[in-house]
Amino acid sequence: GEEVAQTPKHLVRGEGQKAKLYCAPIKGHSYVFWYQQVLKNEFKFLISFQNENVFDETGMPKERFSAKCLPNSPCSLEIQATKLEDSAVYFCASSQHTRETQYFGPGTRLLVL
């Protein structure tokens, strides 16, 4: 498609539950990025992919967070055993080449109660 699609728009989980977020990049874009925007508006980079390969995972809290981009499937970001501080808007972005602008999806708002 012509836009980055993210599902669901909203997700509510109890503390300790699993959360799974999905992202479909713009068709033809090879790079996918995940960012977390916490309620104070700060953005944190989580992970990036080049096609199905992890490109940069320096921002991932590895204990509970995992992500995948498999061929012919939406990319996913999974949080095992959510914590209150995981409440945030999670953005997916894609770009065609490494030097190109990243285009953002509408975000998934995760609320952990």
Added chain:
Amino acid sequence: AQTVTQSQPEMSVQEAETVTLSCTYDTSESDYYLFWYKQPPSRQMILVIRQEAYKQQNATENRFSVNFQKAAKSFSLKISDSQLGDAAMYFCAYRRGGGTYKYIFGTGTRLKVLA
């Protein structure tokens, strides 16, 4: 490590007037890109303008223009003829030209447009 600083948490402008949002960054790289994104209450991130560090000419997009001062590591956004629809959070972002390509964002400036 690269950092991006937006020192104005909030700015106000009268409709039809001009406002400038400030952004400074710190990097030892020579190859990089700078961006301004607009985030309305819907939270959608909308690209406003992009500047390549190797270009001396300041980028412009209709009512939006930047003042890129490479030596001073400053990248301010000027909005001319402000409209009510310009009200939003504005984020300055930096990205290296090589290596990891993640964005580093500033903390944002909330722009209010007064009728």
